[in-house]
Amino acid sequence: MTPNTDLNLPLFERAKAVIPGGVNSPVRAFNAVGGTPRFVQRAQGAYFWDANAQQFTDYIGSWGPMILGHGHPEVLAAVQQAALDGFSFGAPTEREVTLAEKLIALLPSMEMVRLVSSGTEATMSAIRLARGFTGRKKIIKFNGCYHGHSDALLVKAGSGLATFGNATSAGVTLEAVQDTLVLEYNDIAQLEEAFQLYGEQLACVMIEPIAGNMNFVRASAEFTRRIRELCSQHGALLVYDEVMTGFRVALGCAQSVYAKQIPGFAPDITVLGKVIGGGMPMAAFGARREIMEKLSPLGPVYQAGTLSGNPIATACGLKTLELISQPGFHDKLGRQTGRLMAGLAQAAHEAGLPFSTDYEGGLFGFFFLPELPTTYAEVMRTDGQRFNKFYHGMLERGHYFAPALYEAGFVSAAHTDADIDQTIEAARAVFKTL
Numbered sequence: 162m163t164p165n166t167d168l169n170l171p172l173f174e175r176a177k178a179v180i181p182g183g184v185n186s187p188v189r190a191f192n193a194v195g196g197t198p199r200f201v202q203r204a205q206g207a208y209f210w211d212a213n214a215q216q217f218t219d220y221i222g223s224w225g226p227m228i229l230g231h232g233h234p235e236v237l238a239a240v241q242q243a244a245l246d247g248f249s250f251g252a253p254t255e256r257e258v259t260l261a262e263k264l265i266a267l268l269p270s271m272e273m274v275r276l277v278s279s280g281t282e283a284t285m286s287a288i289r290l291a292r293g294f295t296g297r298k299k300i301i302k303f304n305g306c307y308h309g310h311s312d313a314l315l316v317k318a319g320s321g322l323a324t325f326g327n328a329t330s331a332g333v334t335l336e337a338v339q340d341t342l343v344l345e346y347n348d349i350a351q352l353e354e355a356f357q358l359y360g361e362q363l364a365c366v367m368i369e370p371i372a373g374n375m376n377f378v379r380a381s382a383e384f385t386r387r388i389r390e391l392c393s394q395h396g397a398l399l400v401y402d403e404v405m406t407g408f409r410v411a412l413g414c415a416q417s418v419y420a421k422q423i424p425g426f427a428p429d430i431t432v433l434g435k436v437i438g439g440g441m442p443m444a445a446f447g448a449r450r451e452i453m454e455k456l457s458p459l460g461p462v463y464q465a466g467t468l469s470g471n472p473i474a475t476a477c478g479l480k481t482l483e484l485i486s487q488p489g490f491h492d493k494l495g496r497q498t499g500r501l502m503a504g505l506a507q508a509a510h511e512a513g514l515p516f517s518t519d520y521e522g523g524l525f526g527f528f529f530l531p532e533l534p535t536t537y538a539e540v541m542r543t544d545g546q547r548f549n550k551f552y553h554g555m556l557e558r559g560h561y562f563a564p565a566l567y568e569a570g571f572v573s574a575a576h577t578d579a580d581i582d583q584t585i586e587a588a589r590a591v592f593k594t595l
């Protein structure tokens with residue numbers, strides 16, 4: 162498409178005049194891959210259409226929430242009915258209780274849960290709760306994990322364990338990040354050293370159990386077991402940020418995947434988002450009763466929200482959770498994702514390209530690397546130019562992947578065998594040009 166016929170371009174120009182960078186969340190701006198973002202006009206099932214009315218097969222699904230595909234008729238009906246009954250009350254509703262009961266039934270590690278409106282809000286509140294519960298202030302996070310944009314989490318590693326984090330954003334004070342220690346993902350020796358130095362001062366360790374914000378990198382079972390042991394020994398809480406993995410990788414979330422390998426495994430606090438709202442602003446954090454009872458109005462840790470547990474969002478989330486709870490849902494989703502990954506890997510190998518893939522349920526990652534990476538530094542060894550060329554080749558052919566090599570991909574229940582085969586065929590053609 163030439164610039165003067167691309168109708169996304171004038172929209173982007175208009176947007177840039179009134180919204181910083183033309184977008185309301187940075188990755189949408191295509192800065193990593195270059196070019197003009199596609200302005201979505203509408204979506205249905207596994208597809209969306211941009212300003213040129215070009216159809217794309219969507220492998221982002223709003224970065225995870227659209228696990229049933231866009232516009233599922235039963236979800237749509239639930240949202241429409243809820244809207245007729247009122248948009249927001251600032252008073253409790255039955256659906257909030259039903260949703261809390263549903264979440265607790267699906268996650269044995271959770272006895273109580275608080276609903277909020279975004280993943281950022283949920284992770285931020287989980288840290289406050291961990292600090293309030295333990296009476297300690299230091300926290301550990303891992304390089305390459307994203308936990309939303311609250312101040313204490315916008316931080317990268319300092320030089321060595323003696324120095325705490327450096328802010329990754331202007332406007333974040335030294336004081337806001339000075340209690341955040343940033344460690345390498347999957348590095349057991351460094352984790353042990355950190356606990357030796359700071360174990361008795363640690364309120365919590367927060368981790369993405371399968372990191373979906375550095376493409377797709379699993380925490381090894383050994384690493385996970387060691388984090389659990391060290392947290393228990395030192396009285397720090399283990400916070401699982403399952404905003405992305407929750408109900409997407411398995412009905413029991415990523416913690417159920419690890420519980421299969423580590424008998425008795427469970428985190429202390431779980432943070433949820435994305436899928437639980439089915440595309441509406443909704444997130445949550447929960448834990449065992451003893452921890453959750455520290456929250457206001459029961460306990461001293463303050464937390465609140467005007468739109469928390471919004472009636473339309475709870476209707477959308479509940480119907481989504483109900484539909485994905487059907488027997489075999491995640492097995493089938495995993496088979497579709499596996500089919501896509503196997504097809505891409507085969508096509509890449511035929512083209513003589515280094516390529517590795519991994520997936521769990523409806524979450525996937527692929528790398529132009531011969532071996533799967535296990536740390537952020539290894540992820541960033543991917544050939545960025547090759548990825549960008551692949552990205553634009555696929556985009557031209559109508560297949561929409563994440564516009565950055567450090568993001569994961571998403572398959573929905575609406576993706577058919579034919580959709581996936583077409584994507585593999587398109588990739589086969591694009592791989593030959595790399």
Ligand SMILES: *Cc1c(COP(=O)(O)O)cnc(C)c1O
Pocket residue numbers: 278279280281282284307308309310369373374402403404405406434435444
């Ligand atoms: C998306 C995400 C968040 C932030 O959620 P928002 O709703 O965008 O604020 C936090 N943690 C993880 C793991 C995420 O993927």
